Amino acid sequence: MFEPRDHVPTPAELAGRVVAITGAGSGIGRAVALACARCQASVVLIGRDAAKLDAVHGEIAAAGSPEASIALLDLERAVARDYDALADALLERYGRLDGLLHNAGLLGTLTPIEHYDVPTWCRVLHVNVTAAFVLTQLLLPVLKKSSDASVVFTASSVGRRGRAYWGAYAVSKFALEGLSQVLSDELEGISHIRVNTLNPGRARTAMRRQAYPAEDINTVPLPETLTAAYIALLGPASRGVTGGAFDAQPPARPSSTAAASSPDSKARSSS
Numbered sequence: 001m002f003e004p005r006d007h008v009p010t011p012a013e014l015a016g017r018v019v020a021i022t023g024a025g026s027g028i029g030r031a032v033a034l035a036c037a038r039c040q041a042s043v044v045l046i047g048r049d050a051a052k053l054d055a056v057h058g059e060i061a062a063a064g065s066p067e068a069s070i071a072l073l074d075l076e077r078a079v080a081r082d083y084d085a086l087a088d089a090l091l092e093r094y095g096r097l098d099g100l101l102h103n104a105g106l107l108g109t110l111t112p113i114e115h116y117d118v119p120t121w122c123r124v125l126h127v128n129v130t131a132a133f134v135l136t137q138l139l140l141p142v143l144k145k146s147s148d149a150s151v152v153f154t155a156s157s158v159g160r161r162g163r164a165y166w167g168a169y170a171v172s173k174f175a176l177e178g179l180s181q182v183l184s185d186e187l188e189g190i191s192h193i194r195v196n197t198l199n200p201g202r203a204r205t206a207m208r209r210q211a212y213p214a215e216d217i218n219t220v221p222l223p224e225t226l227t228a229a230y231i232a233l234l235g236p237a238s239r240g241v242t243g244g245a246f247d248a249q250p251p252a253r254p255s256s257t258a259a260a261s262s263p264d265s266k267a268r269s270s271s
């Protein structure tokens with residue numbers, strides 16, 4: 001059975017491939033961008049912060065990997081012409097897109113549904129779901145130019161089994177599982193595009209700190225340790241695999257905190 005987290009990438013595994021990653025300036029997106037470049041992909045770094053993207057671009061250049069490109073796109077504010085411009089630029093520069101990783105995301109707040117702030121709800125759903133839908137739709141023509149393309153949506157444990165207080169974030173991740181299933185079903189048999197979701201599990205990032213401020217962050221795996229599963233799903237190792245929901249880490253063992261019922265303890269098991 002195909003298990004992306006057991007994958008061992010080879011040095012030129014993504015050679016000749018063009019892979020676009022949202023939220024590539026920090027956290028998991030940055031780590032995956034660097035890993036893809038190490039495997040010889042041409043990486044398109046998509047994000048809203050030019051300085052962060054420049055820094056990743058520089059790291060890729062310093063490592064002697066294929067030159068990356070930068071696409072500034074704020075997923076909260078982007079309008080149709082911004083997405084069109086990105087699709088046109090990709091087509092002009094590369095002629096196709098072989099991998100698209102939807103990694104950017106917003107946590108929102110950990111709040112009971114009864115009290116969830118409506119504007120925050122709308123922001124989270126927009127960035128996490130609607131923007132990913134629009135970007136996918138606008139990039140489908142470029143993905144169709146590839147003979148072996150892969151779309152990966154970033155999942156979460158709380159988007160596979162609902163958990164109290166995770167509000168818009170959890171709902172947005174459930175929606176991405178649905179979007180992935182619908183799209184994979186539509187494309188199967190009529191295109192070379194596969195569509196899957198990948199839950200990174202716990203990773204030492206800004207979002208993790210925001211969700212678990214009292215946790216010792218040093219006990220949480222670095223994003224760099226999780227990239228093999230991303231390479232597997234974005235590259236040739238997953239050819240023919242579509243409509244799946246995968247995990248970059250083995251499932252967490254049930255703990256006493258996970259079984260507890262106070263709001264605090266529910267927000268402290270893995271996301």
Ligand SMILES: NC(=O)c1ccc[n+]([C@@H]2O[C@H](COP(=O)([O-])OP(=O)(O)OC[C@H]3O[C@@H](n4cnc5c(N)ncnc54)[C@H](OP(=O)(O)O)[C@@H]3O)[C@@H](O)[C@H]2O)c1
Pocket residue numbers: 022023024025026027028029047048049052073074075076077102103104105106127154155156157199200201202203204205206207208271
């Ligand atoms: N860390 C975990 O434990 C964990 C667990 C399960 C799932 N995940 C998922 O993994 C993905 C990456 O998260 P992370 O942990 O690496 O957190 P992170 O470091 O906070 O990264 C989130 C990324 O999303 C980008 N982003 C947010 N709003 C954006 C917008 N409006 N336009 C463009 N980019 C935007 C951020 O850009 P800036 O750098 O400019 O802020 C950042 O690059 C997310 O989808 C998250 O839900 C993480």
